[in-house]
Amino acid sequence: MSLQKDLPELVGANIISSDTAQQITDYYKRKQTTSPNRQLLIFGILGALLVGTGVMFIVANQWDDLSQAVQTVCAFLLLIAAQLLCGYVILKKPDKKVWRESTALLLFFAVGANISLISQIYHINGEMSSFMLTWMLLTVPLIYLMDSSAVSLVYLFCVMVYSPAARYNLSYPFEEYLYWVLLLLPMPHYYNRFKKSPENILLIIHHWMVPFVLTMTLGYLSHGIKMLMYPAYMTMFGIFYMIGNSHSFRNRPLISNGYLLIGFLGTVISLLIMSFKSNWKDMAETNFHINNLIAAPEFICCLILFGLATVLLLQQNKTMKLTEWNLNNIVFILFLLIFIFATQDVQLAVILDNLLVFGLGLLMLRIGSKKSHLGVINTGMLVIALLVICRSFDTDLTFVVKGILFVLVGIGFFLANWLMIKKRNGNEN
Amino acid sequence: MKTKKLIISAFIVIAIAQLFVPWQMISQQPKLAETGVEFKFKIDSKAKSDNNWAGASIRGKYIWLKFEEDQMEIVNKKEWEQIQSAYVLFTKDSLGFAKIEAVTKTRPPNSIEWVKARTWVHWKDSTSLHLEYPFNMYYFKDANPKEVESIIKNGLNDSLKVNYLSVKIRENQFFVNDLIIDGISFKERIEGTKKQGKNR
Numbered sequence: 001m002s003l004q005k006d007l008p009e010l011v012g013a014n015i016i017s018s019d020t021a022q023q024i025t026d027y028y029k030r031k032q033t034t035s036p037n038r039q040l041l042i043f044g045i046l047g048a049l050l051v052g053t054g055v056m057f058i059v060a061n062q063w064d065d066l067s068q069a070v071q072t073v074c075a076f077l078l079l080i081a082a083q084l085l086c087g088y089v090i091l092k093k094p095d096k097k098v099w100r101e102s103t104a105l106l107l108f109f110a111v112g113a114n115i116s117l118i119s120q121i122y123h124i125n126g127e128m129s130s131f132m133l134t135w136m137l138l139t140v141p142l143i144y145l146m147d148s149s150a151v152s153l154v155y156l157f158c159v160m161v162y163s164p165a166a167r168y169n170l171s172y173p174f175e176e177y178l179y180w181v182l183l184l185l186p187m188p189h190y191y192n193r194f195k196k197s198p199e200n201i202l203l204i205i206h207h208w209m210v211p212f213v214l215t216m217t218l219g220y221l222s223h224g225i226k227m228l229m230y231p232a233y234m235t236m237f238g239i240f241y242m243i244g245n246s247h248s249f250r251n252r253p254l255i256s257n258g259y260l261l262i263g264f265l266g267t268v269i270s271l272l273i274m275s276f277k278s279n280w281k282d283m284a285e286t287n288f289h290i291n292n293l294i295a296a297p298e299f300i301c302c303l304i305l306f307g308l309a310t311v312l313l314l315q316q317n318k319t320m321k322l323t324e325w326n327l328n329n330i331v332f333i334l335f336l337l338i339f340i341f342a343t344q345d346v347q348l349a350v351i352l353d354n355l356l357v358f359g360l361g362l363l364m365l366r367i368g369s370k371k372s373h374l375g376v377i378n379t380g381m382l383v384i385a386l387l388v389i390c391r392s393f394d395t396d397l398t399f400v401v402k403g404i405l406f407v408l409v410g411i412g413f414f415l416a417n418w419l420m421i422k423k424r425n426g427n428e429n
Numbered sequence: 430m431k432t433k434k435l436i437i438s439a440f441i442v443i444a445i446a447q448l449f450v451p452w453q454m455i456s457q458q459p460k461l462a463e464t465g466v467e468f469k470f471k472i473d474s475k476a477k478s479d480n481n482w483a484g485a486s487i488r489g490k491y492i493w494l495k496f497e498e499d500q501m502e503i504v505n506k507k508e509w510e511q512i513q514s515a516y517v518l519f520t521k522d523s524l525g526f527a528k529i530e531a532v533t534k535t536r537p538p539n540s541i542e543w544v545k546a547r548t549w550v551h552w553k554d555s556t557s558l559h560l561e562y563p564f565n566m567y568y569f570k571d572a573n574p575k576e577v578e579s580i581i582k583n584g585l586n587d588s589l590k591v592n593y594l595s596v597k598i599r600e601n602q603f604f605v606n607d608l609i610i611d612g613i614s615f616k617e618r619i620e621g622t623k624k625q626g627k628n629r
Contacts, residue, residue: 064490064570072455076448083444090440118451122458123605127545134450141443145436168513193504316544357493 040098042201045150048102052109068121075117082110086146101202104146108139108154129165131174132158136182143189149202152186156209159183163217176220183213198248207249207428208258211240215266221297224260227286229296231332231339235305237266238332242312246327267331268383271357274335282345288343306336327363331356357387365416372424377416385409432562454542461604465597466542468519469609471497472592487578491566492608494594495560499560506555517560518543518599526593532558541599552557554616564596564603572619580618584610 006022016024055078062069083347085103093099110133119126137161143152192212193203218236222229243249244260254261273279293299309332316327334356342349364380368371387407392402443476447509473495486493503509512534520530530542537543549563570575595606608615 029588075451079447083447087437087440087444090433090437107447114447114451115454118454122455124454124458138443138447138450141439145440147441274607 005246005373044098044102045105048106049109052106052113055173056113062316071121072118075114078117078149079107079110079114090146101148101150104148105154107149108142108352109150111135112137125150127165129162132162132165132263133178133182136162140182140185148167148188149193149200149206152189153205153209155186156183156206156213159257160213160216163220167220179217179220181384183217194248198213203366204256207256208262211259211262211424212282215262217373218301221301225286225288225293225298226298226304227280227282230270232298232305233269234270234335235309235332237263237270238329239263239305241267241331242309242316245326246312246316248388259362263330267328268357268360269332271335271360272386274352274358274390275354275387275390276340276393277346277350280342280349283342283346306332327359331360351353354391356364356389357383369416369420372420374417374420377420378413379414381409381413384412432498436448442594448622457602458604460607461599462597465602465604466543467595467597467620468521468597469525469593469604470494470527472594473497474590474592475585477501478558487574487581488566489570490570492573492577492581494565494567496562496565496594496606498527498529499561500531501558502556502599503550503558506550509558515547515548515558516543517546517558517562529560532560540618543601544599546605561623564594564605566595567605567615569615569619572622576619576622580615584620587611608610 001184007016007024010016011018011021015255030212032124066074082103089103090098115131115135117148118124121132133398139202140155142148143155159179159182162182163176166179167176190203190206193200193206197203213235214236218233219229221232240259242263244257244263249257249259313329314334316329335353338349338356341352361380361383364376364383366380368376368378391397391405407408505532509515516533516537518533518537518540520529521529524541531537532548537544544563546563549559549561551557551559585591590611594608597606598605610618
């Protein structure tokens with residue numbers, strides 16, 4: 001710890017008192033003992049994964065030469081060994097985080113491997129969805145019993161894989177909606193960890209995994225009224241952006257704020273996709289009559305998301321005037337209005353969508369300029385550049401117009417950076 | 430202490446459940462062999478495969494089989510294009526060979542003689558729904574692939590020979606009895622060639 005090394009020098013130079021120096025030393029000592037060893041945790045989990053894979057490869061080498069009985073014993077031994085390890089950790093090492101995480105992860109994969117091996121050995125027919133469902137239900141308690149965030153992470157990933165399997169292999173009615181129940185199961189653990197240890201590395205990965213899984217799976221709610229998934233996605237990205245901008249996340253570095261980045265990127269990409277007229281072509285064929293909407297999963301999803309987003313928006317801006325609200329936070333409302341316009345006039349919706357993207361880019365330039373932040377300025381320029389690239393695909397613009405647009409954006413990039421650097425240098429002098 | 434006891438008890442329950450599920454899968458197999466309905470699926474000797482023989486091809490330790498009864502006539506192509514799997518209900522012809530009785534999108538309620546099959550529609554053909562059964566791969570564990578190749582090449586290229594896969598079916602679960610090529614059990618043939626090899 002470099003600060004601890006410098007303490008005697010700082011005390012000697014009368015910058016801090018010896019009491020303060022002692023307090024600093026005590027603080028670092030306390031931190032070292034209470035905070036779990038991050039490196040050990042990561043290598044413990046990696047070790048569990050590698051050992052598991054290694055054992056599987058060794059067994060796989062001679063697998064075909066083994067009799068059915070021996071194969072069955074091997075499959076069960078793998079599971080029982082992982083269970084015994086977990087049992088040992090619960091009894092003897094409940095406070096050792098590395099042990100808890102790595103053995104729980106080993107058991108998680110052992111359960112999946114065991115079911116797959118038994119199916120393979122006995123040629124048992126089965127659906128991917130029922131396999132995933134059985135595996136998830138048998139392992140989700142490990143998140144709570146072993147207090148394991150690593151299992152929670154891989155569980156979330158596997159549930160994401162379950163979603164399309166359930167959507168397209170409907171063995172019984174409403175199977176696809178079971179995914180949402182499964183997705184909710186690890187959430188109390190996530191919330192609990194968020195309250196207790198917000199700096200935990202596995203929790204930070206959750207901040208990426210949860211929005212990623214939701215982004216990948218929301219689309220499977222799409223049935224008859226596919227167009228409604230655009231406002232649904234836009235609202236969901238709006239929620240992510242607001243969570244990323246909330247009090248608990250605002251001051252975090254970008255690397256540990258997946259909500260903000262996925263929310264922002266999702267919003268911009270969705271707006272860019274909808275800036276093409278061809279992507280609105282299904283609007284004319286869609287029946288938006290209330291009788292058709294009321295039972296549609298897309299509509300219910302839109303309502304729930306919009307309700308959640310509105311609550312979040314009002315909560316975050318309750319102390320602000322309406323004129324002070326950030327455009328980024330209300331993009332989902334503006335897009336919903338554009339979507340309503342599109343039911344009457346698609347051309348107008350396309351123009352408004354393009355203006356919204358352009359406005360977002362300009363807003364970022366303004367914020368970046370105010371904060372003297374080159375990253376924000378360049379992101380704003382990038383949004384405008386992407387809009388220009390998208391428009392260059394439109395055939396109704398001549399090459400000259402396209403060329404002028406590119407030149408303007410290029411000059412804009414150069415000017416913005418040059419002015420900002422000049423402004424910074426001026427401030428320093 | 431109380432919480433720890435609760436955690437241990439819950440873990441034991443979960444561990445038993447984790448062992449029970451695969452055990453139950455195994456224990457249902459003999460029951461399936463006893464109570465399943467036996468069907469004989471004729472191998473399509475006219476179908477071209479990746480290899481030089483008809484109706485089957487070898488991939489790793491599996492023989493991929495092409496059955497005669499793996500298509501159904503359809504009227505509305507669009508209706509079937511949107512799904513990827515369907516329930517196939519079987520019946521038997523006068524010689525005991527499997528025939529498709531019906532293909533439905535929902536689980537047949539009053540029957541056990543069905544499996545869920547993958548479905549696809551060829552882009553050129555709008556009259557047939559193609560079905561891929563879960564038992565279209567026959568696993569030959571102990572046999573030499575060269576011997577297997579020679580057996581199925583001689584057997585399947587002759588359309589006059591009777592080749593079929595005997596399968597017991599019960600509500601989507603199946604138990605493969607044997608592969609019959611030219612009226613002789615594939616298992617017996619393999620055993621025979623093994624004994625011959627030892628005697629030499």
